[in-house]
Amino acid sequence: MLQLRYRKTCSFPANDRSQLRSRIVHFGFGAFHRAHQALLTDRVLNASGGDWGICEISLFSGDRLMSQLRQQDHLFTVLEKGAQGNKAIVVGAVHECLKR
Structure with missing residues (x-):
C-alpha cells in the first residue's frame, strides 16, 4: 500500500472531488498549465x-x-517557494484525462 508522506506545510484539496x-x-498537460491554470482552478x-x-487531453498516444x-x-503536487519557506500543494482540479 502506498503512503503519502508530507510535512505540515502541505495542503490538500478541500472540495469534494467526487462532485467534479x-x-x-485542456489540450496537453505541460508544466505551465499545472503550475498556473490548474492550480488557480483548484x-x-x-x-x-x-x-x-x-x-x-493528449494527442500523443504514448x-x-x-x-x-x-x-x-x-x-x-505543485511546490511554491517563498521567503517564508516552501509549501507543497496537492492539486485536485483535474477530473479525467484522455489520450489518443
Missing part, C-alpha cells in the same frame, strides 16, 4: 466549491505523463 464534472477541457474550487473539473496522472487519481 469535466467542464474545462484554489477557486477550494474557496467556493463547484463542479468545474478539468479534462486533460504520453507517459497522462498514464502517471491516472495512477495518482489525477492528483499532482
Whole structure:
C-alpha cells in the first residue's frame, strides 16, 4: 500500500472531488498549465466549491505523463517557494484525462 508522506506545510484539496464534472477541457498537460491554470482552478474550487473539473487531453498516444496522472487519481503536487519557506500543494482540479 502506498503512503503519502508530507510535512505540515502541505495542503490538500478541500472540495469534494467526487462532485467534479469535466467542464474545462485542456489540450496537453505541460508544466505551465499545472503550475498556473490548474492550480488557480483548484484554489477557486477550494474557496467556493463547484463542479468545474478539468479534462486533460493528449494527442500523443504514448504520453507517459497522462498514464502517471491516472495512477495518482489525477492528483499532482505543485511546490511554491517563498521567503517564508516552501509549501507543497496537492492539486485536485483535474477530473479525467484522455489520450489518443
